Amino acid sequence: MTAVLEISGLRKTYRGRKGVRNALDGFDMVVEAGQVHGFLGPNGSGKTTTLRTLLGLIKPNEGRMSILGREVPKHLPEVAREVGAIVESPQFFGNFTAETTLSLLADAGGVNRNRVYSVLDLVGLRDRSKERVKTYSLGMKQRLAVASALLKEPKLLILDEPANGLDPGGIREMRTLMRDLSAAGMTVLLSSHILGEIQLICDSVTIISAGKRVTSGSVAEVLARHKSGAVKVRLEPGVDMMGAAQILRAAGAAVTLDTDHFTVGNASNPAQITKLLAQQEIYVTELTPVAADLEDVFLELTGTAPVEGQNRQVDETAMSAAGKGGWGQ
């Protein structure tokens, strides 16, 4: 497989009144051809900044990027024809109709104007295409943005949080659309923080936190690499679960009780559980690792899981939090 998109060592600092902010801090990313690639990260982690830099809207301080094998921003004018993109919330001149907006873009980019109708149909705006964009709902503007990105029949489609503002039906349509596009050979890069969405449609993911890549790979790989570390423990019927939980808690385990079983959240060495309980003559009937989903991995890697009694601030992430260790090593 060939890489359609490669980024390495990307750095971008914004200078503001309150000093310097490292929006990107040595970020790397690779997207293979033909995949739907999820680009995940909490708010303010640098997703939009990455995409803007890639598309030549902002200048990076450092780093190399290439699209379709050609270095950008140097060769951006040539590759731009192959890249359809929406960045952040869709923005259009409100007094033009969807049709006018797209046909002007088609003209500017040298694309046949006839494509306008087919893309408007594709995103479900055909019947409203003669109304002014100003009168559209957020979701409709989002659809128009997707239409504008598709207008070029790009090889690489970059969508920054496309599900923003879409209704459930719209999200599902978008999912189907992306599947179809990818099946037709298009590479799709999809930034999002809606993880269920990504898990459903993405072949691979990159997770970014505080301007750095924290993990990447196919969804299965990422999940396997970051087992949740939680195990489900079931005891012989009639045995005092509370007592068992006490014993484990005393040893530092994070135990969550359920009706017929309990979960140890931070069991990096499950053998410890059987050992501790067996010493008290309590025997385990079931000990299964809890499968992680993308959300768990995301929360763990980015350190943005909510903690009771605390209000997490947007820039508090795994990078800024104190190191966490497993229990039972």
Add this chain to the structure above:
Amino acid sequence: MSLARAESRRLFKRRFTKLLMVGVLLILAAVAAGTYLSNQKVSAGQIAEAKAEANRDYQAGLVSAEQEKQKCLAAEGTPEIQNWGGSCENIYTPSPEDYDYVWYMPASFELRQEFPDMISVFAVVLAAAAFLIGASFVGSEWNSGGMMNLLLWRPQRLRVLGTKMAVFLGWLTGVSLLLAAVWTGVFQLIAQFRGTTDRMTSGVWQSFGLMGLRGLALIVVAGALGFAMASLGRHTGMALGALIGIGAVQIGVYVMAQLAGAKYPDVFLAPLWLFAWLYKEFVVEDYTSCDYSSTGGCELDQFTMTWQVAGTGTAVLVVLVVGAAMWTMRSRDIT
């Protein structure tokens, strides 16, 4: 080329452009209609009559001046001489020029005499519209995010902004020339039906042509400044704000110059530059000075602002502002 075509379409699809063009046409039509209605053709008989009447009034003026002089001379040596400022030399004797026969006729449109003012009206109205259309053409594009979208399609910033500006200025020039031709035709007709086209030599036409070209330059400059300032500020309002700011600074500088005792504070006022540019020169006088001579009385010191000076100053300003707009377009982060 495709970019230029897209920008042409965009320019004329904008409601603001259409609205202002209609507004300009209405204003110009109103001026032409007003001129037509307030002037009329005068016959040779009317002219002779007006000349006779002017002459009668001139003679009467002479007579009363003579009487006044006699009274003054009689009062010489008495304190009453003070009524005439102490000397009879100051009594004014009217000249025939003080009784222009034109004032004794109904208003009549003389093309040679009055068309230059009509060129100015045309140029100023179109320049104002050009400033607004230029500012909004690029300003609302920045403001709405359309510019960012366009740059995703054509990631060549200078080319995008340059094409946009060139397309706008090109259309502006074309439309101005077309309207100017119509404007000239209309006033020639007005002169024919409501006045006179006498004394219209080719030299006069040439001078109108040159003034018209200076007017066109004014229109294009106004458009370019509006465009560049709105692009610099990434908002239509920024161009208007900058205009108001410049106006305020000007008045401030004018007042400061006056307080500081500058000889010709008026040269800091842009409307005078405008006047000098269109009418080739503008003379400012220092009213506090007096160069006395027995023949001419008090002669005030004068400073003549020429159209070359006004033009050069404005050209420098345009180069700076447009250059700044291009430079920031090249280097800024678009977020």
